Amino acid sequence: MENVIGRHKNLANLVVLLLVIFLQVLGLAIQVKRPTDAGSARLIQVWSVSAMTPFMKGVVHSQQWFTDTWHGYFDLRRVRNENRSLRDELALMRVEQVRLMEDANQARRLQLLLGFKETYISQTLPAQVISTTGSEFSRGIYIDKGSHDGVKVDMPVITPEGILGKILRIYPTTSLVLEINDPSSGIGVILEKSRLQGILKGDSTGTGELQIHYIMSDEHVEVGERVFTSGGDRIFPKGLPVGVVAEVAPATDRTFLKIRVKAAAQLSRAEEVLVITKVEDRSPQLADNGQPVRAVDVLAERLPTVTPPAKDASAAEEKPKSAPGTATASGTGTTPKSKPTTGPNNPASGAGQTRSTPTDGSKPAAQVISPNTDASASHDRNPSGTPSKAVAEQTPTSDSTAKDNPR
Amino acid sequence: MQITYGREERIEVYHFSIWVTVLVPLFALVLQAFLPIRLHFFSIFDLPLLVTIFFAVARRSQISGLMTGAIIGLLQDSLTHQPLGVYGISKSIVGYAASSVGAKIDVENPGSRLLLTFCFYILHQLIFFAVARGLVGADLRWIWMHEVRGAIANSIVAVVLFYLLDRFKHQ
Numbered sequence: 001m002e003n004v005i006g007r008h009k010n011l012a013n014l015v016v017l018l019l020v021i022f023l024q025v026l027g028l029a030i031q032v033k034r035p036t037d038a039g040s041a042r043l044i045q046v047w048s049v050s051a052m053t054p055f056m057k058g059v060v061h062s063q064q065w066f067t068d069t070w071h072g073y074f075d076l077r078r079v080r081n082e083n084r085s086l087r088d089e090l091a092l093m094r095v096e097q098v099r100l101m102e103d104a105n106q107a108r109r110l111q112l113l114l115g116f117k118e119t120y121i122s123q124t125l126p127a128q129v130i131s132t133t134g135s136e137f138s139r140g141i142y143i144d145k146g147s148h149d150g151v152k153v154d155m156p157v158i159t160p161e162g163i164l165g166k167i168l169r170i171y172p173t174t175s176l177v178l179e180i181n182d183p184s185s186g187i188g189v190i191l192e193k194s195r196l197q198g199i200l201k202g203d204s205t206g207t208g209e210l211q212i213h214y215i216m217s218d219e220h221v222e223v224g225e226r227v228f229t230s231g232g233d234r235i236f237p238k239g240l241p242v243g244v245v246a247e248v249a250p251a252t253d254r255t256f257l258k259i260r261v262k263a264a265a266q267l268s269r270a271e272e273v274l275v276i277t278k279v280e281d282r283s284p285q286l287a288d289n290g291q292p293v294r295a296v297d298v299l300a301e302r303l304p305t306v307t308p309p310a311k312d313a314s315a316a317e318e319k320p321k322s323a324p325g326t327a328t329a330s331g332t333g334t335t336p337k338s339k340p341t342t343g344p345n346n347p348a349s350g351a352g353q354t355r356s357t358p359t360d361g362s363k364p365a366a367q368v369i370s371p372n373t374d375a376s377a378s379h380d381r382n383p384s385g386t387p388s389k390a391v392a393e394q395t396p397t398s399d400s401t402a403k404d405n406p407r
Numbered sequence: 408m409q410i411t412y413g414r415e416e417r418i419e420v421y422h423f424s425i426w427v428t429v430l431v432p433l434f435a436l437v438l439q440a441f442l443p444i445r446l447h448f449f450s451i452f453d454l455p456l457l458v459t460i461f462f463a464v465a466r467r468s469q470i471s472g473l474m475t476g477a478i479i480g481l482l483q484d485s486l487t488h489q490p491l492g493v494y495g496i497s498k499s500i501v502g503y504a505a506s507s508v509g510a511k512i513d514v515e516n517p518g519s520r521l522l523l524t525f526c527f528y529i530l531h532q533l534i535f536f537a538v539a540r541g542l543v544g545a546d547l548r549w550i551w552m553h554e555v556r557g558a559i560a561n562s563i564v565a566v567v568l569f570y571l572l573d574r575f576k577h578q
Contacts, residue, residue: 013469017503020477024492024499028542031490048485051433056441134439135494136450137539137547138487142440168488178488183546204546207553268447 046171049142053174056130057144064128121237123278125149127157129271130174139182139202140165143273146173154235156276162241162264163187163229164273175275179267180242181208188232189242194221197230200242200261208268210243212259219257221248227261237279421465421576431572432458432479440486451557453528455479456498457565460527461572463502464509472509476502490543497534501527517566524565528558 127143145151147170155167157177165185168178178185181202189200189212196215203209215221225245231238247260423431435454442449459479463472480498484491505527513519532554539545 010469013473013503016470017473017499020473020499021496024477024481024495025542028490028492028496028538031492042485042491044481044491045485048436048482052437052440052486055437059441129444131437131440132443132450133487134436134443134455134483135487135489137535137545138489140488141444176488182488184488204548207550268443268450271444 045169049171049174049176053130053142053144053171056142057174060128060130060144120280121276121278122280123276124158124274125151125277127151127175127273127275129273132268133176136208137183139179139185139208139267140168141177141179141270142174143177143275144174145275146171146175148172150277151175151275152277156236156240156279157273158240158276159265159270159273161266162243163236164265164267164270166235167275177273181210181263181267186233187236187242188230189227190230190238191221191245192226192228194219194225196221197232198259200227210261210263212245212261213256215257215259217250217254217257221245221257221259223248237276420467423462423465423575423577427575428462431575432462432475432482436479436482436486439483451560452564453531453557453561454564454568455483455494456501456528456531457524457561457568458572459498459502460505460524460565461569463505464514464523465576467506467510469503469506472502472504472506473499474502476500489539489545493535493538493543496538497531500534501531504530517570520566520569521562524562525558528561529554532557 125145127145127149129141130144131142133140133142143157151167151170153167153170157164157166163180165177165179165182167175169176179202180187180200183202183204185200185202187200188197190197191212196219198212198215200210200212203211212227223245227242227245229236229238229240229242241264243261243263243265245259246262247258249258249260251258432455435458439449439452439454459472459476462475466472466475476498477495480495481491483494483498487494505523508514508523514523536547536549539547
């Protein structure tokens with residue numbers, strides 16, 4: 001008798017299992033057939049994210065506070081030397097910047113002649129990474145900024161090193177970022193030297209590797225070639241660094257190349273990111289008199305954002321004087337009309353994008369177009385935990401392209 | 408509490424307080440989402456799966472096992488951008504299977520726990536791939552080496568984790 005009851009019980013349990021699976025399959029089928037609007041979240045997702053993210057935010061922010069307190073107040077042993085070397089570096093950078101400004105000015109004049117429209121990153125929002133999706137097959141991260149902070153679906157997310165992903169789903173105080181190495185992600189990219197365009201996707205094995213698709217097998221692609229966004233996806237502005245080609249091999253079908261890319265950004269280890277909240281299409285800038293803006297004028301507005309003490313100023317000016325062309329830059333000393341907002345790195349393989357624009361909506365105080373930019377920009381933070389201007393703003397570095405550019 | 412199966416079989420059934428039932432899976436989900444930022448290698452582990460197996464095996468009730476698996480799986484799904492149900496189905500079946508096995512064999516010693524977790528991890532991944540490819544149409548590829556490595560890593564962690572969670576058991 002007990003055996004019979006036990007057998008019936010097992011059968012009933014099996015029926016329940018099948019019922020639960022059937023319901024979930026049905027739910028899956030409905031979701032796959034009728035996907036929700038991009039960015040909208042189901043109630044269960046809102047609940048679970050709302051339940052879990054406060055804890056994660058608490059841990060991340062406490063850790064940040066302790067780290068900032070330690071580095072900002074206690075661990076200051078090497079700061080003096082570091083400060084000195086940074087000042088030297090800054091002076092060299094100013095020299096370099098003047099030269100690049102001249103190149104940029106020339107490029108701007110040419111663009112003006114050709115009637116180009118450029119894409120400008122005019123506003124970014126720093127955010128902290130608070131967690132991942134917890135799955136190898138869903139490459140995504142949660143950031144601590146949501147709809148309350150003005151984040152919207154499809155906004156690009158970048159780091160100082162390169163692009164990271166785009167906003168996929170928004171919640172009031174958090175957002176889900178789909179990383180570029182997710183198999184469902186797709187980004188228009190262009191190769192620096194060969195100018196070939198393709199689509200960058202995550203590897204379907206779940207290993208988190210990046211591959212460029214749809215480049216014909218008869219094309220020549222070099223290992224080490226840099227990859228930038230092409231702007232073709234209408235999400236990422238053109239010219240942002242993506243990574244470098246790590247491996248080139250013929251694909252199994254022999255039609256396309258199999259190009260593996262090493263991401264410029266540390267995708268799985270990013271702790272702070274920038275959300276590009278505003279991108280504008282503008283024609284090259286003109287001065288009030290209708291002439292293209294001169295590099296020295298731009299520099300005059302850009303450089304002395306903070307008036308240094310007399311001692312610091314003399315130290316900073318010593319170096320530039322040793323190089324030709326720097327007297328103009330360092331000697332201007334004008335106060336900027338307005339404080340520029342953030343603008344991320346700009347690698348620009350032709351049409352540069354990074355601009356610093358004033359927050360008051362007036363004419364941009366500074367424009368930078370660097371033909372090529374080293375992706376490894378410095379990444380320091382202020383004590384409040386948000387990336388400082390050094391993170392967000394462009395620090396042009398020397399490059400062979402710029403050097404070879406004829407005047 | 409004891410349940411009698413047949414004439415001679417006697418197996419122990421464990422219960423957990425409501426706090427443990429709710430907080431342990433939640434904590435596992437939070438850790439699963441949070442730790443890979445700081446410890447990249449952690450993404451190979453599947454703590455929600457280990458918690459599902461532990462509860463299912465300890466309670467030895469098929470309904471309880473499959474419901475635990477379904478809820479934990481759906482919560483895990485809700486953190487991803489995939490449709491809800493991929494992890495839900497996988498963990499429902501694993502929960503059901505684990506509770507069925509738990510009622511039949513000794514699952515208290517570390518050796519059997521190691522083996523059990525290894526097998527259930529592979530089963531979970533197989534179901535996950537089948538559902539993700541067959542129903543969702545995801546472009547995933549099965550790599551045996553990766554899965555076996557994951558199974559070994561999870562089995563080792565399971566032995567330690569189960570030992571810690573044993574303290575919350577009420578007979």
